[in-house]
Structure formats: structure tokens, C-alpha cells
Amino acid sequence: MILVSREVVLYDTTLRDGAQTEGISLSVGDKLQIVRKLDDLGIPYVEGGWPASSPKEMEFFQQVRKLKLKNSVVTAFGSTRKANAPVGKDPQVESLLKAETQVVTIFGKSWDFHVREALKTSLEENLKMIADTVAHLKQHGPMVMYDAEHFFDGYLANPEYALKTLQAAAENGASCLILCDTNGGSLPSFIHRVVDEVKSRIQVSLGIHCHNDADLAVANSIAAVEAGVAQVQGTVNGYGERCGNANLCSIIPILQLKMGYACVPSQRLQMLTEVAHFVAEVCNMKPDDHQPFVGVSAFAHKGGVHINAMQKDPRTYEHLDPDRVGNKSRFVSSELGGKAGVQASAKVFKLDSTDPEQAKIFLELVRAKESEGYHYEMAPGSYELLMRRAYKKRFKDFFELEKFSVLIERTPKGTLTSQATIKVKVDGKSEHIVAEGDGPVNALDQALRKALLPFYPDVGKMHLVDFKVRVLESRSGTAAKVRVLIQSQDEQDSWWTVGVSQNIIEASWQALVDSIEYKLLKDKKS
């Protein structure tokens, strides 16, 4: 279908705009790890940060020069000079040169309203600020890219002035003008029309930088490419302030697999899912299970009709082969899926999947467990363990529980303590461990890890990232059954496990144990 191969240049701003996300705080080491990963993926430009904003940022630029990058050029980000002051003495502009990058990107104002209300300066002075700063930087060596902040709002309000700001950057040597939808409120048809009109007036190559406030950042970026921009800016997983930036994990496969643009080397595209999880891990963010292309549920099929058709031909319910972005199809293991779903899963786990009698027995087991309140659809980790046990491909018993106890006390002063003791047998050796924690489940988690770490150091490389409790049959009040779901994560993957009991501590224990067994089993396989 796709005949022409054209190029779009990707510009990643995860380390700068993405780091503005509430909840993300990156160390220099974190940023260097992400740069290496983006270099592996083949991203041409990686915006490293704003050197003037903190000494940590400048340290990053010193460190990143020592990396031997194969594909990525790291850029420094800043703004135009201050109003009514010489550019040569502006410390913010000077720090951009001190970062010693091959490329510098600066932003300036394109919206007359912002010039007046936020900068409190004249429209004329703003044009000089753009011109001076681009010229000064260019004269000192680096290639200069120009981010036109609020370009689309500015163009709507005063198109002639917005164009003049672009001309000021272009005439002074900017090599690319990036049109920014800073407030993220524009619609794709408007973006397309404006890019079209700008292209007819400006000769320099254009780029696009979108925010997701109207849930349209990916669509707006695509619309701009259709209208002819040469550069697309975005972040991994769409991280960014408010509703985030345009998500490169969606834009890359759309451009490359659906529109025939070359973005990253085609064999590298298979790294995409891994890169998305890796960046989530380094940013300490929970991955979005339903994220297009790279989420663990992105190619997960639930209904029996869907699973049936998928067995006949995956194109029936998949818009592309998940393998191309490093993801995989998965059959959600609820009883809706039936025997076909069980056999499909067995095949995925490389178990003997041909015996229909075995599938039937297993399906009955799943149904019995689900009627007790287990919900394997939400806990594929526990599902895989259950199936491996049932199919007699029993993995080694990593440990045996003898007993546990949890004691929560509140003193007359209101102080709370939670203490857990567990007795487990590992490799024939009994371990009796006590640990404290923030709450009873955390205490149990601490005790179990303390017991297992000497035997299985890899347990130290996983951690719990999410924890859900659902009360089943809530009509029985505090004596109701509860279902606990736990999500764990390591550098490669994340997985959910489940426990059910009338006792919330016991339910949590079951999910914790499955979570650790899944990790150990996974590492053994690989």
C-alpha cells in the first residue's frame, strides 16, 4: 500500500518538556540513561534540558558529551534574550553556548497578546529579541532551531505579526522553525490550514510541537506532517505538563507503518514497546496499560467472538502486527474466552496446547476460581502461574511458606506500628524473619523480601508499582471478601497478580507471592 518513503525528523523533548509532568523528577543519571535508550532507538534529536535553569542541567550537558552516541544529537534549550538588554550579556543566552551542543533550540513569542500581557514589551522589541538571539547564537557556532511559542493562537489573533516573528528567526539563520500549539487547544483541520499558509510564505523548513489539552496532540502532529512539516517534536509516553505532549510512541508507528515516512531505522521500531516501558521505569511512572501500540492491553482480546476470529486471522481484530512495535497479542483469560482462549494462551506459554481435554479441565478450574472472586483477566501473571501448574509444567518451588503473622498496634498516644513475621523454607533451609512496614501489607512484603533476597538477588530488581483492592459482595460489610491486585515492575516488564480472601492480609499475601514467583519464573525462562 505504502509506496513512497519520505523522511520526517524526530525531535524528542522528554528530558525537557516531559520532565515538567507532575510527579516526574529526573537525576542527571536518569537523563543519561534515557539519552542512551533514545540513541539506540535512533531518534535524531534529543533535547537535553534548559542549561540556565539549574546547575544540575549544566552538569548533564558536561556528562552527556562523554557518551558515544551513534544516532542522536543532544540539543540545549532556552529562550530569546531579555527585553531592552544586549544579547551578548544575557546569562541565559550565554549558558546555551556553554552547554557546547551542536544544536541550540530557543523559543520566542509569536502571539501579540502574550508579548503585551506576559512579556510586557512592544511588538517591535519582541521581533528584535528573536532576531538578535538567533543571530548571536548562530554566529558562535551551533545550528539554531526556533520554537514559535503559541504560534497557532498567535496566528489566529494576528497572522501578519505571527509570520513576522518567524521571518525574524529565518532571516537570522534559524535552520528550522517549529510551530508550537503551546496551550494544546487547536483542531487538526486548523493546524493543517495554518501550516499550509505558513509554507507558502516562509522558505525555511518547518516543525510541529503539540500539547494534548484537547486530546488531539497526535492527530495535530500528523495533520502538520500531511501539510508538509519536516520535523515532529514529542515525548516518550506523551509525558508533559497538564495533559502532556504529543506522544512519540504513537506518532512514530503511525508515520512509519501507516504513512510510509522513514523516522527510525525499520528494525529499531521493534524496540518501541521496550523503550516506552524503560522510560516509564526511569521516570518512576506507572505505565498506561491501555496506551496505543505499546500498552500491555493494546493487543489484548477479551470477547469469545474476537478470540475466535483472531485464531483464524489476526488481521480480523488487529490494526497492525504488534510484533512490528515489539508488543504482542494476548488473550484475556476471562471465562468469556472459552476453550479457544485457553488453547491460545497455552500456545503463547509454549505449553502443550493440542489436548482439548486438558483445556476443558483448566477452564473448569478457572471458572471455579473466578466464582470465588479471582479475576484472571486483570492478573495475567497469576493466570500464567495457574496454567503452568495445571499443565504440570510445574516450575521449581522457589520457596515454601510455613506460617506468618501480622500485628498492628495503636498506642494510647496514637502511634501505629505494623510488624510481620514469616517462616519460609528456601532450598531446604528454614528462615524465620521479622520486619516492620508502613501498614500490614508493606510489613509482610518487607519480611518476604528479606527472607528471599539472599537466595534470589533478582527479587531486589523488581518493585511494586500499583495496588488495588476491591470489595466483593459488599453487602456483608466488613466481613466481605476482598480481591487484591498487585502490579510489579522491573526494567523490562510489568505484571499483575491477584489474591482473594475474606481477610485482606491473606489476599495481599497471595498476590505478593504470585508476583515474586512470576518474576523468578520469567528470569529463569529468559
Add this chain to the structure above:
Amino acid sequence: MILVSREVVLYDTTLRDGAQTEGISLSVGDKLQIVRKLDDLGIPYVEGGWPASSPKEMEFFQQVRKLKLKNSVVTAFGSTRKANAPVGKDPQVESLLKAETQVVTIFGKSWDFHVREALKTSLEENLKMIADTVAHLKQHGPMVMYDAEHFFDGYLANPEYALKTLQAAAENGASCLILCDTNGGSLPSFIHRVVDEVKSRIQVSLGIHCHNDADLAVANSIAAVEAGVAQVQGTVNGYGERCGNANLCSIIPILQLKMGYACVPSQRLQMLTEVAHFVAEVCNMKPDDHQPFVGVSAFAHKGGVHINAMQKDPRTYEHLDPDRVGNKSRFVSSELGGKAGVQASAKVFKLDSTDPEQAKIFLELVRAKESEGYHYEMAPGSYELLMRRAYKKRFKDFFELEKFSVLIERTPKGTLTSQATIKVKVDGKSEHIVAEGDGPVNALDQALRKALLPFYPDVGKMHLVDFKVRVLESRSGTAAKVRVLIQSQDEQDSWWTVGVSQNIIEASWQALVDSIEYKLLKDKKS
């Protein structure tokens, strides 16, 4: 800017397609609650479910008929008849009529590939299946809408056949033909072109139903509206299988505030944020903080430069006024407003409501507690207690806690025991009580009741009916803070109370104590 007011009809499928989300499982009661909320918001069509799929679905249709809805029509969903079998004897089709809805929506195949590979029937028979089923349903009364599954993939593969499937539905009386991007892989420009072409060939009104596999469901829905469809289908919060369905919480404000379409009564649009959170709560899904329009971070400003400009004029960094969708701007620190609400509540509780200083102090207390994770909107019982305490109209101390402890043990045989001890002072008399229960919270509940019953026999007339646990800040895994909500009931009333702590036992204790105090206070007043 917006001059023309045109109408787009919304069709919500949260209860059917949304319920396909991995992790969502709705009871009949949950579904009825959601219907009521969507009716309040003013959604014209609410798809209730697939009556043939389970007895629970049919029970929903029996129950929903009893609701007095003001704005919404509930629809039943199903498929065309089986191949090579009479429509009148197809139990799946019959169950659609048994649901007794004014509108029935059925889906059928438009993609020749799917007819051959998934249905394993002839292209001709598929057309008959569509024609027969629409005609049969129509003849028995309800208005029939037709979902053309995989329409866009089908149109790409074999446009003439795809159009014939639409004609089969149209000629037999379908009142709206909904073009579905079932696999979610289409691009907005393609959607626009196809809708354009279909419109020139088909006279019946068209609708759009998009999935988000390419991160473009909202953009694709908007593109279809721009090309002239009259109905848009989607789900609250974009819930749905794999990567979800088109998100109505984004589509509604885009259509209504940015494009000038009438979707819901304009004063109802302010309910949008509340509806999004309500549905998330009923589905037991954590709301997405960064969700466009309705997320808590959607209008949250972090950087000093942004906050500065925002103080000068909110339009500098906001694409629309958050108030219009019931959301609000947020700065990292101080917030304003809300005093009027406090004074109104004080009046309801017959407290001195005229002192503005007291209202201010109380508002600060509520904000401090809410930033710790308390959520008084969900726990009016605890809110009333908090206000009575703050307004010095302190009710009698029914009891004083000295200390408690909870011990959970699992023996080597797997037996579990939960035991709670509490020491409380009632009427100057110390009571030291021990009790067992089914799980730690139940044990604590038993102990507290045992201690109080001799003094307050009315405690025996209330019981706990619902219990919800929500993990806040889930990133810290098992050390996360949890919010416990407890609903209690006596012969007259039911009330919700709340507790928050890193320790789930302590959080439950707080909610239990509030629940009992609320009951005692209520009885004293009456």
C-alpha cells in the same frame, strides 16, 4: 467566533463497549447508577448492553425500565441473525425484542474479508442477514440503528461491497448507519474522505464509532463530524477494549465549545468533570490525572513563568475556561473560593452559619484533610461530624479510644485467625475487649460493637452495608496511602464515612468510628 449552532447526537456505549475494558466488571446496580448520571448530563442515547450475553444483562433491562429518565433513551445491542437460519427463530435476535427498548442497535459485517474468514459465509448471505434482521426488528416496533463493523477496513478492501451492506440496512428501515473503525487503525484524513464518499451514495443519516488503537479516536470522530455525520458514539473516559473507545469527555467539549455544535444542554456541560470521576469511581478505575478537560492536572500550572502569566490572564496558558467543563485551574499552592458552600452546609446542619471567619477556618481544615486524601464529597457523614467538631457545637464524646491491636495469624495448616483488642472509655468506665472476626477489619468492628452495646443499644440496630478501598498514590506500592469508605444503614437511613492512612487497618478504624458516631448523633437529634 462560533456562529452556527448545529446538532450532533451523542450515543454512549460505556455500559457495553466500555465494559469490555480489561479490569472493568459492572453489576446491574453499577450500570443503573451510570445510566442515571448520563441522563442527568443529557446524553440522548445510552447503550445498555447485549441482552443475549448473560442473564445479568437481561435483568438490567428489566430494572432500567423502572427508572424515570428525563433525557436518555436506553438502547439494546446485538448482532445480525445467524447465517442460513430464519431470523424469527434466532434467540439472540429475540432477546433484543425482549429487552423492550425503544431503540435497538445491531451490528453486522461490512468487510468482505471478515464475512469469509470470521463468519465463514457468502457475501450474499451476509447481505441477507443484515436485511432480514433490520426488517424483522423494525417490524416488531423499535427504532433500529445499524453499526457497520469494520466499515473503514471494509471500504478500503472492497468499497462497493461495503456500501451494499449499508444499503441492505437502509432499505430495510435502519434510521441511522454507524460507520465503525472497529480495529482503530484509521487516520483522520481517511475517515473524512470515506464519510464524504458514503454521504454521496447513501441517503440515511450516518454515525461514527471509533476505537483508539492509533491514539486517534477523538480526532477521527471529529473528522467524521466535519464530514457530516449526525451521530457520535463513544464512552466516558474512553473506556473500552484494548486501547479504548473514543472519549466522550473530550469529544463533547470539542464539539460544543470549539466547533459550535449542540450536544448536551449548555448548563449541563459543567457536570462533565463530575461525571467522569463518578463513572471512574463506579468502575473502580483510578481517574487519569492528565486526562484532557476533566483530569485533576488538566489545568494545573507548575512553572513560575506560567503561574505569573496566568495571574495576569488565564488565556495565556489555558485553551479554554475550565469552569465550562466543571474543572478548575490549579496552582501548586494557594486556591480560592468555596466559602459560600461551607456557609450553606452550616445552615443545613443548623449551626451558626453567619460568621465568615469561621467558614474560612473550616474551609482550610477541609482543604488540609483533602490534600491528605480524605474525600468528603463521597462521605457526607464524616463531613457533618468534621463540621460539627470545628464549629464547637461539639456533640458529647460517645467514647474515647485508649488503644487497639489487631493480630492476623496463618498457621502451618493454612488456617487464618484475626483477633482485635480494643480499650475504650465510655461514661468514665474503661472497657478492654477482645473479639475475633473474618479478617482484621471485621474483628475490629466486632470488638468496638461489643464494647459499646451495653451503653448504646442502638448500635445494634445499624449495620455496615458497603465497604470500599481505594489506593491513593499507588506508585509507592504496598506502602501507599489508602482511603476506606464505609456505608452503614439502619431502618431509616444510610450514610457514608471515610478514613485515610498508610495503614489500611487505621483507615478502616477511622471510618468505623465515624460511622458509629454519626448513628449516635443522628439518634440524639431526632
